[in-house]
Amino acid sequence: MKNCLMFCLLVVSFLSVNCSNSDNNQLNNVITPEMLEAKKAEVMTLINNASCNGTCNYIAFGSKPCGGPKEYLLFSSAVNLAQLEDLVAEYNEMEHQFNIQTNAISDCAVVLPPNTIACVDGSCMIIN
Template structure:
């Protein structure tokens, strides 16, 4: 029975000394890098125009420390949605890691997604 207890204690101790990957860049994320990624996404979205026939969409953007998105990005449906989703997914993960690293806080207010987005004069606009 003593050996069993020692094995349990030893396994718990070993788990508490888990190694970290020195190549893990999530600990090195800076606010400047987040801003650059955000601008890349905005530039990508802005390279497409909308029209009545193409329409618009929106996607949750950023990660609040309390959970949920910081905002919603509007985009023309002419974008490559898979590419945009991947770009935003990567940004949101970086934002989440940055929040953890910096012990960030937020207002924890729920950001309500748009219910209707339309193309108005060539610009995606929230109607409701």
């Protein structure tokens, strides 16, 4: 009987610890506007630190609540592409989670990538 009681107490203790940990994990996964701004600043710093050398490209950035990117960022081929892709993927996932947390809505308009981009005076620009 004593062993059974100890076992029950152990199970209850284990379950209560697991519940507490999952609550803490949920709190740790909350995305704030400040976190999004900090990550965006990191992306923009990487892009802005590399002037174009004649070749430019673009990357889908952000996550609309309806799906798809919010915008496209232009960047020079001098940017470390792997690092940029990693940072943008982190930002996009963070914004996706933020949209879920806040029940965000949007116009659901499809944002198209730029047709023509070029390096003009050391900066990547959209050419119409």
